[in-house]
Amino acid sequence: MRRSLSILCALLVVAAALPVSTPLVGAADADDPDTRPTAQVQPIPGQNTTSVLLLTGETTSGYAQSTMDLAPAVTATHGAVGIQIRERIVRERLRDTSTVDRRRQVLRQETERLAREVESLEQVERRALARYERGEISVEELLRTLAAVDAEARQAEQLVALLQDEVSQVQFLSSTEDRLQSLQVKLAMLRGPVREHARAVFRGEADSTRIHVSVSGEAVALAAIRGNTYVREVNVPANIDTAATDRFSSESEVIARIGTLYPWAWTSDTSSVRTYTNFENGFYRINVDHTHGRLTSYLDGSTQDVFSEVQYKSLSRTPAGQPTTAEANGTTLRVNQSFAGGPVQVTARETESERPVTGTVYLDGERVGRTGGGQLWLVGPAAQYEVTLETDAGNVTVTGQPVSQS
Numbered sequence: 001m002r003r004s005l006s007i008l009c010a011l012l013v014v015a016a017a018l019p020v021s022t023p024l025v026g027a028a029d030a031d032d033p034d035t036r037p038t039a040q041v042q043p044i045p046g047q048n049t050t051s052v053l054l055l056t057g058e059t060t061s062g063y064a065q066s067t068m069d070l071a072p073a074v075t076a077t078h079g080a081v082g083i084q085i086r087e088r089i090v091r092e093r094l095r096d097t098s099t100v101d102r103r104r105q106v107l108r109q110e111t112e113r114l115a116r117e118v119e120s121l122e123q124v125e126r127r128a129l130a131r132y133e134r135g136e137i138s139v140e141e142l143l144r145t146l147a148a149v150d151a152e153a154r155q156a157e158q159l160v161a162l163l164q165d166e167v168s169q170v171q172f173l174s175s176t177e178d179r180l181q182s183l184q185v186k187l188a189m190l191r192g193p194v195r196e197h198a199r200a201v202f203r204g205e206a207d208s209t210r211i212h213v214s215v216s217g218e219a220v221a222l223a224a225i226r227g228n229t230y231v232r233e234v235n236v237p238a239n240i241d242t243a244a245t246d247r248f249s250s251e252s253e254v255i256a257r258i259g260t261l262y263p264w265a266w267t268s269d270t271s272s273v274r275t276y277t278n279f280e281n282g283f284y285r286i287n288v289d290h291t292h293g294r295l296t297s298y299l300d301g302s303t304q305d306v307f308s309e310v311q312y313k314s315l316s317r318t319p320a321g322q323p324t325t326a327e328a329n330g331t332t333l334r335v336n337q338s339f340a341g342g343p344v345q346v347t348a349r350e351t352e353s354e355r356p357v358t359g360t361v362y363l364d365g366e367r368v369g370r371t372g373g374g375q376l377w378l379v380g381p382a383a384q385y386e387v388t389l390e391t392d393a394g395n396v397t398v399t400g401q402p403v404s405q406s
Contacts, residue, residue: 329394
């Protein structure tokens, strides 16, 4: 049977009071290749920090250098304005209703209209991802599309909130309420902080940023460094099964699963706030503030897998990964490696004095920045790579590669 939908319910959870070893009902065997999800939450080898949702299949990856570009900014604005206009029309239609029956009719109609618009947004994104994988569009073109989708999704969320508020005041609209709650989850997968930042860059409201993009089917991961913060978002629609029943039978089983997926973040004393939201339609949102940053993760109760994740990591607080080092021309270059699309630390020191060395850093031959104070953070590639430091005394190169995953 399909999962039942109900009202949004936010719960504050004290994780330490509940066991994290509770067995999972019907959990898939992670070692069976036929049941392995498109992406899995995995720990980062060599780093004592939060686990991350990593794409497990073959990926198409690249870097998009987002710069000011009026074309995608105009496209995003046009779509978002259309939904804004729709919101005003909805308010006017509701204001003009004279009976409760007419009000119900308007709310049902507008919910279905919005559902079609969200489906259209999903199709736009799916087509762009497929075209990128086929080599028909560049990674920059893909990022422009994702940024435009983000803008419309955020505006649509406001319309969802308006409709939810109105529906909650009228009886006999449970199916409409269910529909809106499903749209709320769908829209969460069409937006993210990296997309939003790219849109700000396109509008000239933020500095140019190098963004790492990985695509595998309908799954997409975006990562960037903004100041002292590493930001990553990933959405994996294949980890959802909307036709199946929520296999969690109790709150403790949900929390146990969260503790299994994110043991460092959820069960350790490094976390200050740990909450989860039960949408009561088989979807759960987990929020964790911890000493390295912040985690938001969406869990599907039918697959018991994470289908959406956003992570913020403070670069000054997050432990660096395993290093690889090279020496040349009086300079020692160290590259602390991470997972594909993860934060990579580059450090340059004078070999004898250990004083910081300032130079220009190239990643696979492309200039990516300078080691101010002897250090630079960058987002690592998905395959073996070379980091070269160019100084007045000469160059030094380190060969690195993403850390292997289980």
